[in-house]
Amino acid sequence: MSVFRLKEWWSCRVSADEEFDQGAMVIGNLDNAKPVSNKIAVGSQSGILRVYEPRQSGYRVEDLLLEMPLNEPILQLLAGTFIPGSPGMIAIAVLHPRRLQIFELRATGSTDEEQPDSSTITLIHKLSPVYSHDLGMDGKHFSAFNMVAGGFGGRINGSQGRNACDSIMVQSLDGKLQVFEQSAHAFSVQFADCLIPGPLMYLSQQDTIVTATGACRIECYRYQVLAQAQAQAHSQPEGKDGGSSSGRRGGGGGEEKSSSRGGSSRSGGALTDIGLTAVRGAMCEWEVNLGEPINHVVCGSFSGTTPAKQQELAFLGAHSLFIVKESGGLLQQKRLSLGAAPACLSAYARSGACTGTGTGKHSEDGPS
Numbered sequence: 001m002s003v004f005r006l007k008e009w010w011s012c013r014v015s016a017d018e019e020f021d022q023g024a025m026v027i028g029n030l031d032n033a034k035p036v037s038n039k040i041a042v043g044s045q046s047g048i049l050r051v052y053e054p055r056q057s058g059y060r061v062e063d064l065l066l067e068m069p070l071n072e073p074i075l076q077l078l079a080g081t082f083i084p085g086s087p088g089m090i091a092i093a094v095l096h097p098r099r100l101q102i103f104e105l106r107a108t109g110s111t112d113e114e115q116p117d118s119s120t121i122t123l124i125h126k127l128s129p130v131y132s133h134d135l136g137m138d139g140k141h142f143s144a145f146n147m148v149a150g151g152f153g154g155r156i157n158g159s160q161g162r163n164a165c166d167s168i169m170v171q172s173l174d175g176k177l178q179v180f181e182q183s184a185h186a187f188s189v190q191f192a193d194c195l196i197p198g199p200l201m202y203l204s205q206q207d208t209i210v211t212a213t214g215a216c217r218i219e220c221y222r223y224q225v226l227a228q229a230q231a232q233a234h235s236q237p238e239g240k241d242g243g244s245s246s247g248r249r250g251g252g253g254g255e256e257k258s259s260s261r262g263g264s265s266r267s268g269g270a271l272t273d274i275g276l277t278a279v280r281g282a283m284c285e286w287e288v289n290l291g292e293p294i295n296h297v298v299c300g301s302f303s304g305t306t307p308a309k310q311q312e313l314a315f316l317g318a319h320s321l322f323i324v325k326e327s328g329g330l331l332q333q334k335r336l337s338l339g340a341a342p343a344c345l346s347a348y349a350r351s352g353a354c355t356g357t358g359t360g361k362h363s364e365d366g367p368s
Contacts, residue, residue: 010054018044022344023076023146030079031105031125032090039065041092043074051105051125065125072096080149080166083130084182087165091130095147100170101132131183135170143173150202152223171197189226192278199297203311203326208285210313212294218315220285220328229277286328292317296345303331316345
């Protein structure tokens with residue numbers, strides 16, 4: 001039993017008959033207000049998007065800024081600079097099962113009609129669509145699972161400038177990856193032998209994508225390797241890409257090793273039946289077998305022994321919490337309490353350079 005207690009400052013019961021996915025909440029200055037003011041956006045699988053702004057202790061009606069039906073289940077929300085030509089503007093990315101939509105939340109002022117001389121201005125929020133993408137090939141062969149955003153290809157600190165916009169990578173239920181650079185589709189690839197999709201994390205300092213597989217492994221891929229794989233596969237003549245029908249099914253075994261890969265093994269994979277490049281273990285930067293299904297991943301500095309410019313990854317498994325280096329080494333493992341099913345993981349800032357973690361779980365007494 002812990003001696004520490006958290007005091008609830010603000011809470012709101014969204015709906016009694018709606019369901020919500022793990023990533024269907026995002027917090028940030030979603031309407032680009034000045035001075036900066038954080039809002040909370042929540043999307044339900046019933047397709048309703050709500051935006052709240054807690055201003056004081058306890059919920060009030062005016063805390064609900066917007067409630068808008070989108071008529072499609074909402075799987076995940078992200079906030080980022082997704083609007084072309086407006087690198088500093090925050091937009092909201094909404095992931096549906098077969099569509100990705102980008103919205104801009106705008107606030108306009110309005111005075112009280114009954115008291116026109118009043119200096120009080122009421123802000124009215126409106127959600128404006130910016131652009132959307134149909135997932136898959138012509139809206140087919142794709143059912144979304146999750147997404148991740150970032151300055152893929154070194155857009156944040158690279159030659160393209162610090163103010164470049166974010167890109168979005170969407171993962172399907174069968175391991176397809178579709179990358180969008182704002183309003184344009186960049187490329188699509190597919191993880192070979194993907195049975196169960198896992199969480200995605202983008203590491204900006206290394207420009208890598210980290211994911212977890214159904215085989216209880218975590219794998220790291222360089223973004224440039226994924227981007228170049230499709231071009232290389234399409235440029236190779238048939239019969240010379242190593243992509244025979246038996247090879248595409250991944251039945252050879254022994255391809256995946258628990259070490260970093262050399263540059264010579266990162267060639268483009270074979271094409272799948274619908275024309276996508278199969279991303280194989282030989283293209284992986286590093287991988288670690290954790291031995292447990294992974295539910296969630298966050299990045300930060302958790303051990304206190306890592307240099308300031310390096311990141312660490314915290315993976316929440318079915319029974320344990322793992323801390324892994326950004327280069328692939330296992331640093332720590334903590335066994336969680338018995339009788340609880342871990343549900344989510346969150347990182348928070350602590351004094352100094354360290355980051356703390358908190359976990360949520362399902363138990364007989366309810367979520368905690």
